[in-house]
Each structure stands twice: as C-alpha cells, then as structure tokens.
Amino acid sequence: MKRPTVALLVSVVVAAATLLPIGILVVMGAGADVPFDARVAAVFLNTALLTGLTVAASVAVGVPLAFVTAYADLPLRGAWTALLAAPLAVPSYVGAFAWFAATGPGGELTAQTGLPVPAVHGLAGATLVMTLYTYPFVLLTTRAALRNLDASLVDAARTLGLSLPGALVRVVLPRVANSIAAGALLVALYTLSDFGTPAIMRFDTFTRVIFVEYNAFGLDRAAVLSLYLLALVAVVLFLESRVGAVRETPGRRLVLPLGPGARSAAVAAILAVAGAALAVPLAVFGLWLWRTGAGSFDMAYALNSAWASVLAAAAAGIAALPVAVAAAGGGRVARTLERVTYVGFGVPGIVLGTALVVAGLYVDFLYQSLALLVFAYAVRFLPLAVGNTRATLERAGGNMVGAARSLGATPFEAFRRVTLPLALPGIVAGAALVFLEVMRELPATLLLRPTGFDTLATRLWRVYEAGHFGQGAVPATLLVLVSAVAVVVMLRGERDDAGPT
Amino acid sequence: MLSVRDLNVTYGREVAVRGVDLDVAEGEIVTLVGPTGCGKTTTLRAVAGLEQATAGTIRINGRDMGGSGGVPAVPPEKRDTGLVFQDFALFPHLTVAQNVGFRLGRREPVDHWLRWLGLAEQRDARPDALSGGQKQRVALARCLAHAPALVLLDEPLSNLDASLKDSLRWDIRAALKEAGVPAIWVTHDQAEALSVGDRVGVMNAGDLDQVAPPETCFRDPASRFVAGFLGEASFVPGRVRPDDTVETLLGPAIGDGRKGDDGRVDVLLRPDDVAIAADTRGNGSVAWARYEGGTRLFGVTLDADDHAGVLRARTNHEAHFAPGDRVTVSIDAGHPLALFTPEHADDGRDRGERDLAA
Known part of the structure; x- marks a missing residue:
C-alpha cells in the first residue's frame, strides 16, 4: 500500500481531538455513581416526548407545504418558499424568548390588546416553538425531492387509471419518503440538542437538567445525563445512516393548477405558519426597540461574539484542510477519519460544554480560557468546514495532483500550487459558515465563557434570567440578522451543489 | 527506451496486471488496447509511478524505477514521464498559458506548443471556457512543453464527441512525432489503437496477449481473443x-x-x-x-x-x-x-x- 501522507497523519490528530470530549464524559460517567432512577426516567421520557411530538408536528406542517410550494401554480412561487424557509433564521432560543415574553397574563400580547392570551410553556409550548423553527428542515428536503421527481411518473400512473390524489399518495409519496425521513431526523437531532427552548419553556429535558446540574456543581450527574442524551442522539444518527437518498432521473416538473378556493387556502396556510414563526418575535423586538431604544446594550457583546467566531472559524478551517485533502484522495482510513470529525454535529452544545468544563477543571491554564471555548466551537462546527472543503476539492477532480507530479512537482509543491489554491474557496465558505454558527451558539458558550466575556447569545440569556426583557431587543435582533445571513449562505450553497458543475 | 519486465499489479487477491513484458523504442508510439478492466490503465499508471507494482521491473532510459523487491519506488515527479489524462486534469485556477508553463521558467516551449496545437488565441483563457477538444490539446501541450522522456496517454479521446475523436487522434499523433518522444497510448477503441499505433498491444484480463505492428495483430492474431477484439x-x-x-x-x-x-x-x-x-x-x-x-x-x-x-x-x-x-x-x-x-x-x-x- 501507499505510504501514509502528511495529510492523513494530521487527520488522525484532528479526529482524536474531536473525540476527546466524548472520551472525557465516558471516563467521568464510568466513575460516577448515578442510578437510572425515576427522576432520570422522567427526563428521558420528557426528552423523547418533546422530540417525537416536534417531529410529528414538523412533518404534518412541512410535507403539505412542500407539496404546495413544489407543485401548485401559485403566483410568486419562489417568494413563498423563501418566506417558509425564513424561520430558520430565528435561533429557536430567540423564538422561545419572544413567545415567552409575548404570551401569558403579563405578556406583551395581553398588554397591547387586552385579550387574555394563555401562557406558552411546558411540553405544549416547547413543541410549538420547536416546530415553528424546525419544520423548514422537512419542508426543504421534501420540496427538493418533489422538484426532482419526473412528472412522467404521475402521468403514467394516471393513464393507468389512478386519480391525481391517488397518484400523489401511491407514486409520489413513496419516492420522497426518504427525503421526508431525512428532514424529520434533522428535526429530531436539532430538538435533542436544543437547550434554549426547553430551558425558557421550563420543560425538563436532558439539556435543561444538565444545565441545572452544572449550576448546582453536580458535574458527575451532568456527565451521566450527557451520556444518556448522547445515546438518544446515536439512535437518531443510526436511523439517519439507514436512510438512503433516492436518485431521480431528471425530467419534466409537475405543475398542479389550483382552483381559486384551494389557492386562497394554500396562501392562508403559508401566511399563518410563517406569520406565527416570524411576526411574533419581530413584533415583540420591534416594540421593545421603539419603547426603550438600545437600552444598556454594549457593543462589546457583539465584538466578543465576532472575535470568538473569527478564532473558531480560523481554527476549524485549518483543522479541516488535512482531513478534507486526505478524504478527497480516497482510501478507507481517510474516509473513516473524516466521518469521525462529523461527531461534532451530533454532540449537543450543552454536552460539549459539560465535557470541556471538566477538562478545564483538570488543566489549570485552560480553565475559563478563550482557547477552550474556541476549541469547543471548532469541534462542534468542524463538519461544516470539512464538508465544504472536501466538496470543493472533489469537484476539482482527482487527477490534479497526479498531473502536477507527472510534470515534476514534488508532493509539497503540488500541494502548495494545486491543492491549496483549489481548496481555498471551500475553506473560506466553510469558515464563513462556522463563523455564522458560532455567532449564535448559546449552551456551550454559557458553560465555557471566560468570566466577564459575554456574547450576544449569553447576553440575551442573562436578560431573560434577570427578567429585564426589554434589554434583549438589540442582541435578539442582531442574532436574527446574523442567522439570516447564515441561512442564505447555506441554502445558496446547497443549490450550487445540486446544479450541474 | 522503456523496458517493462514481468510486471505484476495485484490488489489484495485481485490480479490487475499479470507478467507483462513491454518495450517501447525511441520515438515509437505503442497503443495498449483491451476491454474495460483488462489492466491497460493500471500498466500505464505503474509506469508513471502513480500505481505500485507488486513485482517486476520498469526501466526508463536504463534507469530502474524500483518499487518492488524492497527497492523504494522512484516518485512520479522523478520519472521524467508526462501524463495525458482522460479527464484532462487541467488546473482550473490557472490560465491556458500558466497550465502549459506549469513548471517552466521559459516562455519559448509554451509559445511553441500553443502555436503548434492551434491554441495561441486561447492562451489567457481559463480551462472551463474551453471546449473538450481544446482542453485535451492544452493537456497535450502542457505535457510536451515539459519535454518528458516518455509520454503516457490514458484514453485521451474517450471523453470527447465522436466527430472530434477522428481529427484529434491524428493531431495528437502528429504532435508526438513532432516532439520525437516515445509514447504509450491506452485506449479501449480498437480502430483508434490500430490507426495511431506504430505497434499495438492487446490486453485481456491482466495479460498482454500480443504486441506487434497493427497489420500483424489484425491478420495474424496471437489468440482468438485478439482476433475477435480487433475486428x-x-x-x-x-x-x-x-x-x-x-x-x-x-x-x-x-x-x-x-x-x-x-x-x-x-x-x-x-x-x-x-x-x-x-x-x-x-x-x-x-x-x-x-x-x-x-x-x-x-x-x-x-x-x-x-x-x-x-x-x-x-x-x-x-x-x-x-x-x-x-x-x-x-x-x-x-x-x-x-x-x-x-x-x-x-x-x-x-x-x-x-x-x-x-
């Protein structure tokens, strides 16, 4: 076999570093004496309930809307899709915060309208909020599959005697079932990892309880609960690995003309869903901005967020390069190492935070250091950098290095003059995504931030805890803006990947 | 010039190339032809140093390329071979002229080959602005401008339209003869192999069944396989x-x-x-x-x-x-x-x- 390349050797180090937090938790958990008692079982059940209900609700909302936006002959079709994807730009904890502040006896809705609005909290509240901000995953994966489907399939079914609804259910739905499942599993992963929503809705899922234990100095319990949560995540990731993509042969796109009644109903449904997800936070934050202005907002929060994000983006970009280069070169070992670096996606921020807090306790100079926080970010979002860099390299083709070497270039020269320039756009795109994701990261930041170092997200959290809601308007608005940029970048990247290259 | 003796390449238990002997004389073009998976491309890549031989010797201009029997293989960049790839492998971030002059200090060979292959007007274009035929000419110009001792062509025409294949076939042959450089030309197209090769080698399931002038291979095939494959x-x-x-x-x-x-x-x-x-x-x-x-x-x-x-x-x-x-x-x-x-x-x-x- 070939000699291991430098890239491969460095990827081993990177992969080992991404596994470090899980290793710490396993060691901690093995040494802890925490029985699986009724309290833990209740948390387990709560987490499974919230995840299951959110997935069901997201599918119920996302799939019909996907059919409408993919096939119906609505005017301004692209605009409706963009509107329905827009809730992705609201971090779920920002949405939860807005809904929490808007509803209930003392909420803004009652204050403004005088109508009694019931409080949104607990399991129902958490499910509502999670669904409003995660259904776009199902919508987008399903819609993409529907759009790729050849309309001739439906024509064939109808010439064989099926009605249109019958054809949609018996021919189209089975073809897109895998995409619906893929979207649903993303929702499940997101819901399991989310800390802000259950915390603000006061519903005891693993993420909320882990944070409570951390604050009560119960790191042992936090570590064990983290392992239980990781077990749930592992189930979702396993299911995800079983869902294969169905490749469609390109063809004509189906268009379904709607009657005036159906068209109004479709538009009303779209407006209701997008309105609930977007109008509530925008109205609440707008009201506060108008009422109190910027309040005590300090630019330092934004600068802290940006600085930590720049460091994390640079770290992830640099760490991703050797992994991507080795993986693009092929070989089972390199591919496996690449897969390992994807664990960050599955490790919830609160779990990562717990593990690295423990590391900080044992290694003095890391305790509450910016370096540890940046390491956490890099591990969590490394997959974005690796994926983009590898995709760019693979699009460039596999023979580039061989061509350079056959012209007399040494491996290093081939790397410097061919691989690096080719990978650069992917590294930059990946690092940009890491930057935007870190800007809105909450739970790991909450656990790992150095004393006195507040980001936009932790500032919002402290405003919520202190009950001075009006002060949250500026950080919340900025977080929505940053997220909006992230969503646009990510969706555009996906469209580029899908197009011919 | 090139002398390959008893070349074997195996992947695990799968034998890709078995006991191949092949010589290429100065200025000679040898085509290697055979069905998919017969080992022709593997043979080529082993000569280039991009594939590791399991056994056998490869000598280029008398120099042993190592790679088996414990002798470290000479890396691809030290073999003085030039490769022309099926997918062209042009560097997309460089212009045509920068591609052709990738490791050259002088402009003269770049200009010479761009002119010779009719690419003078495209010299500042990026590869993705070129047609398939132009891309393969640039790849050939890049290879020849670096003045290799041996040119290796890996199915250079298989990604091109049928109409283009015919004319480009002769342009490539003429350019190789102009450069006076020996070449191994791998193809799965028997008509291409018979028409451009000074000698034709026919491979089948890892074996080199026959190496001979095209007329000999066609009229006096060494096996029924060769007889059937060539016509x-x-x-x-x-x-x-x-x-x-x-x-x-x-x-x-x-x-x-x-x-x-x-x-x-x-x-x-x-x-x-x-x-x-x-x-x-x-x-x-x-x-x-x-x-x-x-x-x-x-x-x-x-x-x-x-x-x-x-x-x-x-x-x-x-x-x-x-x-x-x-x-x-x-x-x-x-x-x-x-x-x-x-x-x-x-x-x-x-x-x-x-x-x-x-």
Whole structure:
C-alpha cells in the first residue's frame, strides 16, 4: 500500500481531538455513581416526548407545504418558499424568548390588546416553538425531492387509471419518503440538542437538567445525563445512516393548477405558519426597540461574539484542510477519519460544554480560557468546514495532483500550487459558515465563557434570567440578522451543489 | 527506451496486471488496447509511478524505477514521464498559458506548443471556457512543453464527441512525432489503437496477449481473443495440405504455414475475406442483412456446418440479398489466413491459444 501522507497523519490528530470530549464524559460517567432512577426516567421520557411530538408536528406542517410550494401554480412561487424557509433564521432560543415574553397574563400580547392570551410553556409550548423553527428542515428536503421527481411518473400512473390524489399518495409519496425521513431526523437531532427552548419553556429535558446540574456543581450527574442524551442522539444518527437518498432521473416538473378556493387556502396556510414563526418575535423586538431604544446594550457583546467566531472559524478551517485533502484522495482510513470529525454535529452544545468544563477543571491554564471555548466551537462546527472543503476539492477532480507530479512537482509543491489554491474557496465558505454558527451558539458558550466575556447569545440569556426583557431587543435582533445571513449562505450553497458543475 | 519486465499489479487477491513484458523504442508510439478492466490503465499508471507494482521491473532510459523487491519506488515527479489524462486534469485556477508553463521558467516551449496545437488565441483563457477538444490539446501541450522522456496517454479521446475523436487522434499523433518522444497510448477503441499505433498491444484480463505492428495483430492474431477484439472474426474448420493450402467447406485457401494436429484447423475469416453470390442451389442461406452506408454486411448460415454460428461477409453496397436467399459462399482472400487449433477438438486441448506446430 501507499505510504501514509502528511495529510492523513494530521487527520488522525484532528479526529482524536474531536473525540476527546466524548472520551472525557465516558471516563467521568464510568466513575460516577448515578442510578437510572425515576427522576432520570422522567427526563428521558420528557426528552423523547418533546422530540417525537416536534417531529410529528414538523412533518404534518412541512410535507403539505412542500407539496404546495413544489407543485401548485401559485403566483410568486419562489417568494413563498423563501418566506417558509425564513424561520430558520430565528435561533429557536430567540423564538422561545419572544413567545415567552409575548404570551401569558403579563405578556406583551395581553398588554397591547387586552385579550387574555394563555401562557406558552411546558411540553405544549416547547413543541410549538420547536416546530415553528424546525419544520423548514422537512419542508426543504421534501420540496427538493418533489422538484426532482419526473412528472412522467404521475402521468403514467394516471393513464393507468389512478386519480391525481391517488397518484400523489401511491407514486409520489413513496419516492420522497426518504427525503421526508431525512428532514424529520434533522428535526429530531436539532430538538435533542436544543437547550434554549426547553430551558425558557421550563420543560425538563436532558439539556435543561444538565444545565441545572452544572449550576448546582453536580458535574458527575451532568456527565451521566450527557451520556444518556448522547445515546438518544446515536439512535437518531443510526436511523439517519439507514436512510438512503433516492436518485431521480431528471425530467419534466409537475405543475398542479389550483382552483381559486384551494389557492386562497394554500396562501392562508403559508401566511399563518410563517406569520406565527416570524411576526411574533419581530413584533415583540420591534416594540421593545421603539419603547426603550438600545437600552444598556454594549457593543462589546457583539465584538466578543465576532472575535470568538473569527478564532473558531480560523481554527476549524485549518483543522479541516488535512482531513478534507486526505478524504478527497480516497482510501478507507481517510474516509473513516473524516466521518469521525462529523461527531461534532451530533454532540449537543450543552454536552460539549459539560465535557470541556471538566477538562478545564483538570488543566489549570485552560480553565475559563478563550482557547477552550474556541476549541469547543471548532469541534462542534468542524463538519461544516470539512464538508465544504472536501466538496470543493472533489469537484476539482482527482487527477490534479497526479498531473502536477507527472510534470515534476514534488508532493509539497503540488500541494502548495494545486491543492491549496483549489481548496481555498471551500475553506473560506466553510469558515464563513462556522463563523455564522458560532455567532449564535448559546449552551456551550454559557458553560465555557471566560468570566466577564459575554456574547450576544449569553447576553440575551442573562436578560431573560434577570427578567429585564426589554434589554434583549438589540442582541435578539442582531442574532436574527446574523442567522439570516447564515441561512442564505447555506441554502445558496446547497443549490450550487445540486446544479450541474 | 522503456523496458517493462514481468510486471505484476495485484490488489489484495485481485490480479490487475499479470507478467507483462513491454518495450517501447525511441520515438515509437505503442497503443495498449483491451476491454474495460483488462489492466491497460493500471500498466500505464505503474509506469508513471502513480500505481505500485507488486513485482517486476520498469526501466526508463536504463534507469530502474524500483518499487518492488524492497527497492523504494522512484516518485512520479522523478520519472521524467508526462501524463495525458482522460479527464484532462487541467488546473482550473490557472490560465491556458500558466497550465502549459506549469513548471517552466521559459516562455519559448509554451509559445511553441500553443502555436503548434492551434491554441495561441486561447492562451489567457481559463480551462472551463474551453471546449473538450481544446482542453485535451492544452493537456497535450502542457505535457510536451515539459519535454518528458516518455509520454503516457490514458484514453485521451474517450471523453470527447465522436466527430472530434477522428481529427484529434491524428493531431495528437502528429504532435508526438513532432516532439520525437516515445509514447504509450491506452485506449479501449480498437480502430483508434490500430490507426495511431506504430505497434499495438492487446490486453485481456491482466495479460498482454500480443504486441506487434497493427497489420500483424489484425491478420495474424496471437489468440482468438485478439482476433475477435480487433475486428469481426468468423472461424471455419479446415484441413491443412502438405503444400500449406487449406481445404475448407468454402473451398481452398492459403494457410499461414502452421500445420495443426492431424492437419485439422480453424481458419480465421474477416468479413472482407468472404465473397457471396446469388445461387439457387448454393451452400448456405442469408440469415440477416445490415446496410452500413458504403458497404453491406451479411450473416450467412452454411448448410454443412453444424456447430459454427453465422459467418459474416462484407460486400459493396450494390449487392442485394434478403434473409432466406440461397447463396454460394467462398473465400476471396489474396493473403495467407491465420489458423487456430479447432475449438471443438476432441482431445480437450486448451481453446483459443495459437499453439499450433509451425
């Protein structure tokens, strides 16, 4: 076999570093004496309930809307899709915060309208909020599959005697079932990892309880609960690995003309869903901005967020390069190492935070250091950098290095003059995504931030805890803006990947 | 110039190349042809140093390239070979001129080859702005400008339109001859292999069955595989006479000097070696007819041949026969015909090999 390349050797180090937090938790958990008692079982059940209900609700909302936006002959079709994807730009904890502040006896809705609005909290509240901000995953994966489907399939079914609804259910739905499942599993992963929503809705899922234990100095319990949560995540990731993509042969796109009644109903449904997800936070934050202005907002929060994000983006970009280069070169070992670096996606921020807090306790100079926080970010979002860099390299083709070497270039020269320039756009795109994701990261930041170092997200959290809601308007608005940029970048990247290259 | 001895490449238990011996002389173009997975590209990549040989020696200009028997392999960049890839492998971030001059300090070879290959106007273009044919010319210019001792072409035309293949084939051959550099040219297209190679090597399942000038490979193939791969081949049984003529169902023919066991042989017939004429009695009937433009190809079943399939005969386009027509089939070849051990021999001898006593 070939000699291991430098890239491969460095990827081993990177992969080992991404596994470090899980290793710490396993060691901690093995040494802890925490029985699986009724309290833990209740948390387990709560987490499974919230995840299951959110997935069901997201599918119920996302799939019909996907059919409408993919096939119906609505005017301004692209605009409706963009509107329905827009809730992705609201971090779920920002949405939860807005809904929490808007509803209930003392909420803004009652204050403004005088109508009694019931409080949104607990399991129902958490499910509502999670669904409003995660259904776009199902919508987008399903819609993409529907759009790729050849309309001739439906024509064939109808010439064989099926009605249109019958054809949609018996021919189209089975073809897109895998995409619906893929979207649903993303929702499940997101819901399991989310800390802000259950915390603000006061519903005891693993993420909320882990944070409570951390604050009560119960790191042992936090570590064990983290392992239980990781077990749930592992189930979702396993299911995800079983869902294969169905490749469609390109063809004509189906268009379904709607009657005036159906068209109004479709538009009303779209407006209701997008309105609930977007109008509530925008109205609440707008009201506060108008009422109190910027309040005590300090630019330092934004600068802290940006600085930590720049460091994390640079770290992830640099760490991703050797992994991507080795993986693009092929070989089972390199591919496996690449897969390992994807664990960050599955490790919830609160779990990562717990593990690295423990590391900080044992290694003095890391305790509450910016370096540890940046390491956490890099591990969590490394997959974005690796994926983009590898995709760019693979699009460039596999023979580039061989061509350079056959012209007399040494491996290093081939790397410097061919691989690096080719990978650069992917590294930059990946690092940009890491930057935007870190800007809105909450739970790991909450656990790992150095004393006195507040980001936009932790500032919002402290405003919520202190009950001075009006002060949250500026950080919340900025977080929505940053997220909006992230969503646009990510969706555009996906469209580029899908197009011919 | 290049000398390959007993080259073996294996992946795990799978043998990709088995005991290949191959020489390339100064200025010579050798084409390697065979079906997908026959080991031709693997052989090429082993010579380039991009693939590790399991056993055997590769010498370029007398220098051992190592790589087996514990000797470290000479890395690709130190072999003085130039590669032309099927997917062109142009650097997308560099212009045409920068690609061609990738590791050159001087402009002169860049200008020379861009002009020679008709690319002067594209010198500042990026690869993605070029047509497929232009891309492959740039790849060739890049390779030749770096003045390698040996050029290796890996299916250089297989990603191009059929209309382009014909002309570019000759342009590449002319450029190689202009540079005076020896080359190995891998292809799966037998017409391409026969027309551009000074010699043709035919590979099959990891073995190099035959290396010889194109006419020899076509007329006197070393195996039934080579005979069938390089062109349409039919076989009829025959018996060799003492004067080296062969008596067949279709009348007498000139043999190639081989005697066969007990004089029994199979005679290789190309469609142009067979003539047919309308005859109500005849010795066969037309099974099918295909119009090919300038010519017609007929499948004929012989009355006397119980096990042979359909014999193919090519005529000019004026001949008209319909399926079912009775015809007289005869041999019409002005050259000796290749003889093979009968496939249906009773002694169970290995089929297909040219192991006849000469």
